[in-house]
Amino acid sequence: MKYSALNLVRNALTGNRNWTPAWRSPEPAREYDVVIVGGGGHGLATAYYLAKEHGIRRVAVLEKGWIGGGNTGRNTTIVRSNYLWTEASLLYEKSMQLWEGLSQDLNYNVMFSQRGVYNLGHTLQDMRDIERRVSANRLNGIDAEVVTAAQLKTAIPYLDTSPDARYPILGASLQRRAGVARHDAVAWGFARAADSLGVDIIEQCEVTAIRTEQGGVSAVETTRGTIRAGKVGVVVAGNASVLASMAGLRLPVESHPLQAFVSEPLKPVLDTVVMSNAVHGYVSQSDKGELVIGAGIDAYLGYGQRGSFPTIEHTMEAIITLFPIFSRVRMLRLWGGIVDVCPDACPIISKTPVAGLYFNCGWGTGGFKATPGSGWTFAHTIAQDRPHELNAPFDLERFTTGALIDEHGAAAVAH
Amino acid sequence: MLLIKCPWCGERAETEFSYGGEAGITRPRDPDALSDAEWADYLFNRTNPRGAHEELWNHAHGCRRWFGAERDTVSYVIARTYKLGS
Amino acid sequence: MQINRLSQGGRIDRSKPLGFRFNGKRYQGFAGDTLASALLANGVLLVSRSFKLHRPRGIVAAGSDEPNAIVQVGSGASTIPNLRATEVELYDGLKARSTKGWPGLRFDIAALNDRFSPLLGAGFYYKTFMRPKAFWKHYERFIRASAGFGAAPQRTDPDRYEHCNAHCDVLVAGAGPAGLMAALVAARSGARVIVADEQNEFGGALLSASATIDGQPAPDWVATVVAELSGYEDVTVLPRSTVFGYHDHNFLTLAERCTDHIGERVQGVRQRLWRVRAKQVVLAQGAFERPLVFCNNDRPGVMTASAVSTYIRRYAVCPGKRAVVFTNNDSAYETALDLRASGATVIVIDSRSGGAGALGAAVRKEGITVLAAHVVTDVTGRRKVAGVRVAQWSGDVTARVENTIRIDCDLLAVSGGWSPAVHLHSHSGGKNVWEESLHCFVPGETAQACVSAGSGNGKWALDACLRDGRDAGAAVASRCGFEAAEVPLPSASDTAVNEMQPLWRVPAVKDPDRCPKQFVDYQNDTSVADIRLAVREGYRNVEHVKRYTALGFGTDQGKLGNINGMAILAECLDEDIKDVGTTTFRPAYTPVTFGVGAGENVGELLDPVRKTAIHEWHEQHGAPFEVVGQWHRPWYFPRGDEDLHAAVARECLATRNSVGIMDASTLGKIDAQGPDVVEFLERIYTHNVGKMKVGRCAYGIMLGEDGMVMDDGVMARLAENRFYLTTTTGGAAPVLAWLETWLQTEWPELEVYLTSLTETYSTIAVAGPNSRRVLQNAGCSIDLERESFPFMSVRSANLAGIPVQLFRVSFSGELAFEVNIDSRYAEQMWRLLMQAGQEFDITPYGTETMHVLRAEKGFVIVGQDTDGSVTPVDLGMNWMLSKDKDYLGKRSLARKDCLREDRKQLVGLLSEDGKTVLPEGTQLVDDTGAPIPVPMCGHVTSSYFSACLGHPIALALVAGGRARRDETTFAAMQDGTRVPVRIVSSVFYDAKGERQNV
Secondary structure (H helix, E strand, C coil): CCCCHHHHHHHHHCCCCCCCCCCCCCCCCCEEEEEEECCCHHHHHHHHHHHHHHCCCCEEEECCCCCCCCHHHCCCCEECCCCCCHHHHHHHHHHHHHHCCHHHHHCCCCCCECCCEEEEECCHHHHHHHHHHHHHHHHCCCCCEEEEHHHHHHHCCCCCCCCCCCCCCCEEEEECCCEECCHHHHHHHHHHHHHHCCCEEECCCCEEEEEEECCEEEEEEECCEEEEEEEEEECCHHHHHHHHHHCCCCECCEEEEEEEEEECCECCCCCCEEEECCCCEEEEECCCCCEEEEEEECCCCCCCCCCCHHHHHHHHHHHHHHCHHHHHCEEEEEEEEEEEECCCCCCEEEECCCECEEEEECECCCCHHHHHHHHHHHHHHHHHCCCCCCCHHHCCCHHHHCCCCCCHHHHCCCC | CCEEEECCCEEEEHHHCEEEEECCCCCCCCHHHCCHHHHHHHHCCECCCCCEEEEEEECCCCCCCEEEEEEECCCCCEEEEEECCC | CCCCECCCCCCCEEEEEEEEEECCEEEEEEECCEHHHHHHHCCCCCCEECCCCCCEECCCCCCCCCCCCEEEECCHHHCEEEEEHHHCECCCCEEEEECCCCECCCCEHHHHHHHCHHHHCCCHHHCCCCCCHHHHHHHHHHHHHHCCCECCCCCCCCCEEEEEEEEEEEEEECCCHHHHHHHHHHHHCCCCEEEECCCCCCCHHHHHCCCEECCEEHHHHHHHHHHHHHHCCCEEEECCEEEEEEEHHHEEEEEEECCCCCCCCCCCEEEEEEEEEEEEEEECCCEEECCCCCECCCCCCEEEHHHHHHHHHCCCECCCCEEEEEECCCHHHHHHHHHHHCCCEEEEEECCCCCCCHHHHHHHHCCCEEEECEEEEEEECCCCCCEEEEEECCCCCCCCCCEEEEEECCEEEEECCEEECCHHHHHCCCCEEEECCCCEEEECCCCCCEEECHHHHCCCCHHHHHHHHHHHHHHHHHHCCCCCCCCCCCCECCCCCCCCCCCCCCCCCCCCCCCCCEEEECCCCEEHHHHHHHHHCCCCCHHHHHHHHCCCCCCCCCCCCHHHHHHHHHHHHCCCHHHHCCCCCCCCCCCEEHHHHHCCCCHHHCCCCECCCCHHHHHHCCCCEEEECCEEEECCCCCCCCCHHHHHHHHHHHHHHCCEEEECCCCEEEEEECCCHHHHHHHHECCCHHHCCCCEEEEEEEECCCCCEEEEEEEEEEECCEEEEEECCCCHHHHHHHHHHHHHHHCCCCCCEEEECCCCEEEEEEECCCHHHHHHHHCECCCCCCCCCCCCEEEEEEECCEEEEEEECCCCCCCEEEEEEEHHHHHHHHHHHHHHCHHHCCEECCHHHHHHHHHHCCCCCCCCCCCCCCCCCCCCCHHHCCCCCCCCCCHHHHCHHHHCCCCEEEEEEEECCCCCCCCCCCEEECCCCCCCCCCCCEEEEEEEEECCCCEEEEEEEEECHHHHCCCEEEEECCCCCEEEEEEECCCCCCCCCCHHHC
């Protein structure tokens, strides 16, 4: 059923009893053309674009829990494309362009709110890096500007821009098209749209083994039986290494806890997104009124979806230092996800030595913003058995050749 | 916050330590004899297991010694810590 | 007028009246009141509006489970948003207001939402506001404005917060009957105990209980136990302290509220974070009473039965005169008795056909009517309860019912049974299991060293709670290695109860999608119809339902409504509740301020500031400071009203023409010695360390294993087996850690000792053609002439009578000396050198001039001219790379990508107009007409106006740059213009290096 104001009224008049499921819950078929492992935003987007862009509709998305239950439902919803290196910024900009029409494309309001993202600079070196990144962004056709401390004071009145601050704010980069989106809606919207194109979304279905024949993938074993497929795309965020080991592969990723927290809902007090690498914090305010705040990653490996409390303390210190008025605001809830981090803070969207097996992982702290672009390029890679030019630099081979794309500067704390 | 037993100093809070990643990765004796792929495996690939993990910790704000630990990456329970080479 | 205040009883102090304001109106309460009890005493029922539908709402609960009474307390910088009125202790002069309702609480325009509620079902916003596309930002502005509760203060928090660390044998969370017994046993066993409770007084439910313990009123027993506990030296008693998080390895976090109950702007620490590492934990946080779910169950005047009892017994407030008690279990019968004793009329509606056990008889004895096998289906009244509609009910949940009776009332006390507070158990990693006989989730197997006790463990009766607490206390004490003390079980009255009847959704006269709203989660307006809609639309997992309907997303985090919601979900799915499961609880148990989480470490205490030993002199001479990591370094030394550029030009010229002096103390310094030090350093640095002679210095770079430049600095060989290493300012700590890591983990066979000297020694650089004469003027014990003290060598000496380590190195390209000196004498030495240099107009300079001077010479700064993706080959330092040995990172340099000819390489740039100082960071393009995306060939890493050369200079990383000497490329300026620049050598000044070698 199409989502529209008109249908909302119609259904209201009939007790909302005629709404249909956003996606079916089919039994898995014995065979598909493509099996996508992982029902997060990236996996669902991949399935959607496989069906929509490449006409491949015999597709299953296998999710061990509930869709959108991993990092898709645990992130701080920031969307931006102002990366440093051309390779990364073009990939994220592709994503940004898809975001800009996503609600209409999916017929599901993902509440993409282009309220701008400020990346603060606190030192002369921060400002050099900002200048360099903004300059590169503009040449790549990505909107970006350098703003001064005085402009920040007007734009974000409660930000402490005093020159005697511990880390005084010297300026910032601003991407106006950047912003936030409603994370759950992204998973649900892609699921609904993919389902309507014939994709089977199968929840509570955990992959336990990857079968190969003659050097190529042939099937996956799951808790709901064997499912045959000549192509398998794995996009399971923090669990990438676990799935890779099923196919005898080793990956250059490590899985860490990443925490975030929200405050109680407040009246509007922050109209944009503010990030600071130097003092390690970033914050925005959700439409519901909660301050949504991301912490840094915990240093140790962790699949526990929880981290250590001192990490949260440090983040609160940073937020109060940036916004002294938030000291009396209260944290409502904190949680953690598992992020798989690459040595160069860039993702892997790649073929593997196993024919028909594709991996999409290593997004670290920055996967949410890439959801549509990641799905779009991964779908292309799977459908054509070769990467799109946008994701070609993000293959596994780069770790052998040394052609890393070091985005630590742009990604530093987390996003 | 983890409670970590430094083999020299005893149990201390996690904030006294720094993490050193997977233990047991030995630097190749003759790097020039390795292919680029083999060198990349040493440089970047990690076991990254879900479950028992042998890893390195440094008592950075204490005795500054490195030591080994076996920790579960899901439950975070530390089964043991040990002096390197023991 | 405190119209609902009882003339006697309660734990309030009637001799201490307290004035307060709510929504601008003056009221009076008493010491011992909460804001909620005081409002109820004054007959204020309407306290808020709901989040989405803006329905009028009143106080429902008496503790941290309150969903409705969310208020803003205080004003100005010390205002506090989103407090629950039930948790705000009253003080004289307290000001509070509702956080919802515009223009006012009684008349709220957005209450129209309620009229359109069929349009505003779960997830409605996902289905609309999509067109026109550009309009979302306008919709959003409207949505944002109508969302949120309280407001953040608009000024900086004036209060202080602190952290404190504690260790104990036993931490007891919750000081009700079970917690107190557990603490008592553990304390008597000799354990170190911390017992914490979120309330101002210990006792929990006992403070409002009618029961007796050991023959005395329950609160008296509490007082006795608390007195004993307080007497132990090793017992810490923490009221107003919420255990809000149970983390790994038995680490728990407590937030203690020290002053909020006294008033605003009170001296002292406002809140304290206790970071507790406990050997054992007793979880005894009690249980929450569930409301019942029926039509219009959110009207002001509908309260949980236990809350009504609490207001009557603890606060001497009877919230109504004509009460209906609606229950599916025995506990609410106590409330009926409490109401009766307060003079209210009471009718009990019991869903069970058999009614209550022993309490049933007690109630009837008081002449209270009990309607068994009946349910309340609907509530009349809008801003407050006017009456209830009651129907007979057979116990069939799917049945439609017919209303047969209407009862006028002004208070409806409801009880749907109890849910243990399993939150902390869940934080600790323990699972919660559905206990069918109790109709609730109870703590399952523990994941850490803890035990649950009391009603939090599914023990409802008082004697059972006391026993459970005693057993828990004994268990944890003995686990800690103590012999558990024998503590006799206090005798408590025990009443026979009849089993509760599960009743998750009261049948209505219409079907659940069309009947008036049956609320499950009050704060978010989540109703039965919303849950049904979610399931209908395929959101079947409990987490999906939670996220789609916002069930449990309120500030009470579902304490009140979650279990009902999950049971209703189970009904929709036709599954058992145990299979539906529960959502995961996350810290914080109740919200905690960012302030207490951050403690003292905010503002200027966010990060330590490091200052050099000469800092004061710089300050006295007007230097602005540059923040470099934790260090504050003098940036430049303005004379008069000079700006940065004027000062730097003067400092540069002075240094090149005569002599300058700079404080280089922040450079990292490491003493490395031991029999294997040469072998060790050979493996770390790229050059041949072994070839260095004693007394000589060398420039060294170290690479990461990925072949990228990690750090650089001058090293000196002080003796056969002793080196003095310097690092960049930012590299001091990481480099030492890096060296130690290799020594300890990879090469333990090497005997090398590393010591940081960064703060032990200060470094004063004296640079310029007159530098030698300055040192001679100061009185130097050694011959400074070239023949005996050549460039790149090191000597021990006495300078002005003070022992120093003297380096003849140069970061400016001039004749220069670096004086390394014990930091205690550094400032004195600085002054002596200033004096000695007076005749040459010795000029202090800061980091900016240092940068210009080194850029003129093409010396790189790691971290500015490199970014972690630059190899030594890219920097043109092939000569630094030994071919005779292996070193860290060497193998990586042979990878395909590192051998590319078109890698970005360090070059110099000159603006062709001879004027433009390129902004650092500016990207370079070759094709000025290229369409977007424009290919970039490099970027500017350093850029200055060189006063000495009379034109701007820049360093840049340019693809294949070394082969492009004298070619033109273009700097892409922010304003869109393209400035032509010529690629030149990175050495702009004294290319042959003669000036430093004189």
